[in-house]
Amino acid sequence: MEWEVVIGLETHAQLSTESKIFSGASTAFGAAPNTQASVVDLALPGVLPVLNRGAVERAIRFGLAVGATIAPRSIFARKNYFYPDLPKGYQISQYEIPVVQGGGLRILVGETEKFVHLTRAHLEEDAGKSLHEDYQGMSGIDLNRAGTPLLEIVTEPDMRSAAEAVAYAKALHALVRWIGICDGNMQEGSFRCDANVSVRPMGESTLGTRCEIKNLNSFRFLEQAIEHEVERQIELIEGGGRVVQETRLYDPDRNETRAMRSKEDAQDYRYFPDPDLLPLEIDAAWIDRVRDGMPELPEAKRARFAADLGLTDYDAGVLTGSRELADFFESMVARLPGQAKLCANWLMGDVAARLNREQRDLTDSPISADALSGLLARIADGTLSGKMAKEVFDAMWSGEGSADAIIESRGLKQISDSGELERIIDDVLAANPKSVEEFRAGKEKAFNALVGQAMKATKGKANPAQVNEILRSRLGG
Amino acid sequence: MALSLDDVARIAHLARIEITDDEARRTLAQLNDIFAMIERMQAVDTTGIEPMSHPLGGGQRLRDDAVTETDNREANLRNAPAQQDGLFLVPRVIE
Numbered sequence: 179m180e181w182e183v184v185i186g187l188e189t190h191a192q193l194s195t196e197s198k199i200f201s202g203a204s205t206a207f208g209a210a211p212n213t214q215a216s217v218v219d220l221a222l223p224g225v226l227p228v229l230n231r232g233a234v235e236r237a238i239r240f241g242l243a244v245g246a247t248i249a250p251r252s253i254f255a256r257k258n259y260f261y262p263d264l265p266k267g268y269q270i271s272q273y274e275i276p277v278v279q280g281g282g283l284r285i286l287v288g289e290t291e292k293f294v295h296l297t298r299a300h301l302e303e304d305a306g307k308s309l310h311e312d313y314q315g316m317s318g319i320d321l322n323r324a325g326t327p328l329l330e331i332v333t334e335p336d337m338r339s340a341a342e343a344v345a346y347a348k349a350l351h352a353l354v355r356w357i358g359i360c361d362g363n364m365q366e367g368s369f370r371c372d373a374n375v376s377v378r379p380m381g382e383s384t385l386g387t388r389c390e391i392k393n394l395n396s397f398r399f400l401e402q403a404i405e406h407e408v409e410r411q412i413e414l415i416e417g418g419g420r421v422v423q424e425t426r427l428y429d430p431d432r433n434e435t436r437a438m439r440s441k442e443d444a445q446d447y448r449y450f451p452d453p454d455l456l457p458l459e460i461d462a463a464w465i466d467r468v469r470d471g472m473p474e475l476p477e478a479k480r481a482r483f484a485a486d487l488g489l490t491d492y493d494a495g496v497l498t499g500s501r502e503l504a505d506f507f508e509s510m511v512a513r514l515p516g517q518a519k520l521c522a523n524w525l526m527g528d529v530a531a532r533l534n535r536e537q538r539d540l541t542d543s544p545i546s547a548d549a550l551s552g553l554l555a556r557i558a559d560g561t562l563s564g565k566m567a568k569e570v571f572d573a574m575w576s577g578e579g580s581a582d583a584i585i586e587s588r589g590l591k592q593i594s595d596s597g598e599l600e601r602i603i604d605d606v607l608a609a610n611p612k613s614v615e616e617f618r619a620g621k622e623k624a625f626n627a628l629v630g631q632a633m634k635a636t637k638g639k640a641n642p643a644q645v646n647e648i649l650r651s652r653l654g655g
Numbered sequence: 656m657a658l659s660l661d662d663v664a665r666i667a668h669l670a671r672i673e674i675t676d677d678e679a680r681r682t683l684a685q686l687n688d689i690f691a692m693i694e695r696m697q698a699v700d701t702t703g704i705e706p707m708s709h710p711l712g713g714g715q716r717l718r719d720d721a722v723t724e725t726d727n728r729e730a731n732l733r734n735a736p737a738q739q740d741g742l743f744l745v746p747r748v749i750e
Binding site: 195196197201202203204210211212213214215216217220228229230231232233234251253254258260261262275308309310313314315316317318319320321446448451453455456457458459 | 671708709713714719724727732740741
């Protein structure tokens with residue numbers, strides 16, 4: 179039987195505020211345990227939460243970026259469960275009326291475009307951390323993370339493959355960093371995905387029973403976990419079994435998912451409006467102010483790159499994959515107007531390949547946008563051939579200085595003086611009478627041999643197009 | 656709708672409250688009285704009325720995003736029955 183895979187993602191993005199969502203404690207990562215846990219985070223009796231404006235503003239930014247409705251009035255609710263790293267016995271979250279409603283994200287899967295609808299995005303607080311190493315047979319609790327602001331972003335079950343889920347997660351990751359609401363650091367847990375996965379026979383319209391997979395802290399794990407879970411569900415059903423709705427944990431070491439020890443009542447959270455917090459009100463004026471401070475969004479930039487700079491949709495999509503890349507590209511184009519394609523090719527080709535090989539980010543590229551523009555300017559004005567440019571690029575990468583300095587010190591100028599080139603070519607023709615004879619007899623191959631000889635005689639410093647042109651006119655005459 | 660003794664046991668478990676069978680029976684009667692009252696309220700037609708999420712009117716006051724709390728770990732840990740390396744210690748939560 180043919181099966182259709184149905185996936186929805188829930189992503190927790192840690193908002194990049196200085197202080198916590200309901201207290202004035204710091205959110206900085208890596209502090210000594212419990213040094214950033216205030217009385218509010220510890221849930222001491224008598225304390226009250228006060229909502230952080232910066233967290234709300236980031237939620238508004240997100241809502242605007244995905245074309246969602248920003249609720250003029252949203253409600254905080256208590257999600258009740260017992261766990262030692264949740265001192266209050268409930269998590270403050272949003273339930274019936276979240277701050278961000280609807281919207282969606284355009285994603286690119288290979289060359290195919292797809293729109294993933296969002297259900298909602300709501301504000302909530304993170305829990306602390308439990309450390310299960312042996313502390314006299316007990317668990318250690320660090321509440322530094324308790325109360326860190328999160329935006330939980332929930333999609334509709336719109337994705338149909340692990341590849342689509344990864345494309346969505348990457349697009350979302352790029353977007354939250356682009357609009358500056360989350361640092362996107364997956365190792366530190368700033369961007370965490372849970373996947374809801376189900377399968378159904380192709381053509382069936384009702385959804386199959388889903389499993390939620392947690393603990394997916396890299397794009398690779400997300401892809402592997404979904405692929406594995408799909409296989410597990412299909413095998414189960416085809417073997418006459420039934421999928422049970424449950425939460426499963428992905429184990430990257432064994433590449434498998436397994437059921438979390440399920441407390442049968444874990445799902446009964448008994449939500450109710452938190453009496454400690456009044457409704458969150460956001461007026462149109464605030465939304466307008468936030469909108470005025472927004473950067474140009476990747477989608478708009480991509481359309482502009484294609485329309486104004488003549489890039490292909492694919493190139494424009496790649497170059498707007500992150501804000502750093504788009505900024506790098508734009509500052510190059512600002513220095514080299516009319517050479518957008520050349521800039522795009524180098525950035526997506528040599529620069530990307532080098533960074534990839536050395537496992538580096540564009541932000542610590544040894545060649546700056548200005549320096550790379552300097553190199554490309556020498557290609558554009560004919561000083562360097564493509565081959566020479568690569569040599570200069572290598573030298574720049576290893577820190578030998580600017581393109582012009584390297585061209586000077588290595589004597590790499592392309593011969594563009596046509597008088598000099600003509601003299602060299604005349605010598606080549608005189609030294610290779612056999613090839614000349616063969617070409618005149620109609621052998622095109624002989625022409626290529628002559629081009630090769632001319633390039634050799636100039637030590638590769640001649641412009642091949644110019645060599646071709648001079649040879650043709652000499653031989654034709 | 657009437658609750659059963661099983662429901663009472665379940666609610667008590669979710670709230671981590673230990674109750675005796677006798678207490679459970681008394682609680683069941685009280686909860687059922689409350690439910691009867693709620694049922695009468697639910698009979699009122701509330702079409703077109705916005706649900707009230709808070710008895711006080713108005714909206715939530717916000718604070719600026721600034722760190723105002725300093726490290727008070729030593730004092731906070733002093734309240735804990737057990738601690739080590741700056742951590743609160745609790746009965747082991749996983750096997």
